Structures are given as structure tokens and as C-alpha cells.
Amino acid sequence: MTAATYQYVDLPDASVVTTRALLTARENITDTVAARAMMCIHGGAGFGKTLAVNICLRGLEPHEDVRKITFRARPTARAVRYELFTALDLAGEPPRHPSEFDRLLKTALAERPRTFLVDEAQWLNGEAFEYFRYLWDEPATQLAVIFVGGEGCHTVLRREPMLSSRIFIWQRFTRLTPGEVLEAIPLFHPIWADADPDDITFADSHAAHGNFRAWAQLTAHTRTALARTGRPRVDQELLRWAFSRLA
Ligand SMILES: Nc1ncnc2c1ncn2[C@@H]1O[C@H](COP(=O)(O)OP(=O)(O)OP(=O)(O)O)[C@@H](O)[C@H]1O
Ligand SMILES: [Mg+2]
Numbered sequence: 001m002t003a004a005t006y007q008y009v010d011l012p013d014a015s016v017v018t019t020r021a022l023l024t025a026r027e028n029i030t031d032t033v034a035a036r037a038m039m040c041i042h043g044g045a046g047f048g049k050t051l052a053v054n055i056c057l058r059g060l061e062p063h064e065d066v067r068k069i070t071f072r073a074r075p076t077a078r079a080v081r082y083e084l085f086t087a088l089d090l091a092g093e094p095p096r097h098p099s100e101f102d103r104l105l106k107t108a109l110a111e112r113p114r115t116f117l118v119d120e121a122q123w124l125n126g127e128a129f130e131y132f133r134y135l136w137d138e139p140a141t142q143l144a145v146i147f148v149g150g151e152g153c154h155t156v157l158r159r160e161p162m163l164s165s166r167i168f169i170w171q172r173f174t175r176l177t178p179g180e181v182l183e184a185i186p187l188f189h190p191i192w193a194d195a196d197p198d199d200i201t202f203a204d205s206h207a208a209h210g211n212f213r214a215w216a217q218l219t220a221h222t223r224t225a226l227a228r229t230g231r232p233r234v235d236q237e238l239l240r241w242a243f244s245r246l247a
Helices: 020-034 049-061 077-087 098-111 128-135 151-158 177-190 197-208 211-231 236-246
Strands: 038-043 066-068 114-119 143-149 167-173
Touching: 020 038, 020 049, 020 143, 020 167, 020 236, 038 151, 049 114, 049 143, 077 098, 077 128, 098 128, 114 128, 128 143, 128 151, 143 151, 143 236, 151 167, 177 197, 197 211, 197 236, 211 236
Parallel strands: 038 143, 038 167, 066 114, 114 143
Antiparallel strands: none
């Protein structure tokens, strides 16, 4: 499967690797959606959360109506209402009054089961989280919610007992272990497929440190180095040059 649309850097020929975390996410998301529950995926930047969740949800479509909401700044409850209005493709103008707005959203959410993917959820404050809980608690709505966010997401959610007590599954993404790196990276990109495992370990311990985004960047620079030098295969000299761009 090509990962083009999810790649952080433009990286031709990269593939999605079915890591242990991705497999666990698939199981967790499937169970959360089946239970019309809420879950939280959290962990450090670049560990592969967004990519995993998008791949897993794509596997549930078209049977499941999935709506994606990504926050880029700290939203108020009002801003959350507007984001939901947009994500649900509701017709007409957004209502002016909060109570009218709430009614509209609840009516729309009662139409059929839906799944919200709320990415960058570390931006949500208590009030914003509380608004999702309010909609989810409404008996007529059949909502599954997947919150995805950086380390802060877990901390903020844990501070909201009303919501955190309703979280069905928590999943923490971590760095790839050195063993996982040796399995995953040769499948990630053709330049690593025939690389010496010692060179992959060298790159991981000096530069990428089990972080998938760092691996994507390192791969992009190493690809450039291969093209410029005309060498057929990765070696430590090329890698050192690539590291110098990441430092
Ligand atoms: N399973 C995977 N297979 C292939 N590439 C991956 C995988 N997971 C992550 N990547 C690569 O790593 C990059 C970063 O992953 P992603 O955006 O999912 O991280 P994140 O955990 O959501 O980070 P952030 O917290 O900063 O949003 C992706 O754009 C992709 O290039
Ligand atoms: Mg992300």
C-alpha cells in the first residue's frame, strides 16, 4: 500500500508498515467503533499515530461514516461546534445561538452511527473535551470518538474525570525498539530493503532513535545522497552526510 497521502515529507516509493502499534490500533479502533465508544491514542511526536489511525479508519469505510476533525489551536466550545458543523457537511448557515446549535448537531448525529477522528487533541481544553462528552452522552446519538494527540493529550484528558472515565481504550504509541526497526525499516522503503542491518542499526542509534518521522526524513536525505553519488547501496558515509542535515 502506498503511503503517499500520509507522508510527512514527500517520499516516493515509501510503504505503510504494519507495525505492532498499527495492528493494536486496528484492533482497538475496530472494538471502539463496534461499541460506539470513545478511545484515546497518545504518544510522542512522529511516532506514527496519525498515519496508523487514518489507515485503520480507511479499512472501516465505506461501511462506517468517519468524520475527521483536526485542531491546530486551542478551540472554545463554540469553535468545536463550528468544526463539527463543517465536518458533518451540514447545509445552510451555522445557527447563532448555542442551544439551537446543540439541537442541530444532536439531530444530525442521531441520523446514523458516526465515528469522529479528533486529531491533535492535545489542543483541547476541558471545555472542548466536555462538549464531545455532552454529544456522546446524548442517548439519541450513536457516536464513536477517537481522540489522537501528543503526550499532552493524555494529561489533559486525565484531568477531566467526566470524560476520562468514559474512555473505553487507551493506547500509548512509543518509539520502535531496535528489534522493530530492523523488521520495519526494510519494508518501509526500497533503499533499506537490501541495506546491511548494521547500517540500519547505525542510523537508528545515531539519528532516528525509533521515531518514524525521523526515519522518513532520514530516508529522504539518504535517497538524495544515493542519487547524487550514483552509489547503488546505502553505506555509512552516505548516512553520516544525511545525519548532518538532521542535527
Ligand atoms: N506505520 C508506518 N509506516 C510507514 N510510515 C510511517 C508509519 N508510521 C509513521 N510513518 C511515517 O512517519 C511520519 C510521522 O507519522 P505520524 O504523522 O503518524 O506521527 P504522529 O504520531 O501523528 O506525530 P504528531 O504527534 O506530531 O502528530 C509519517 O508521515 C510517515 O512518513
Ligand atoms: Mg499526528
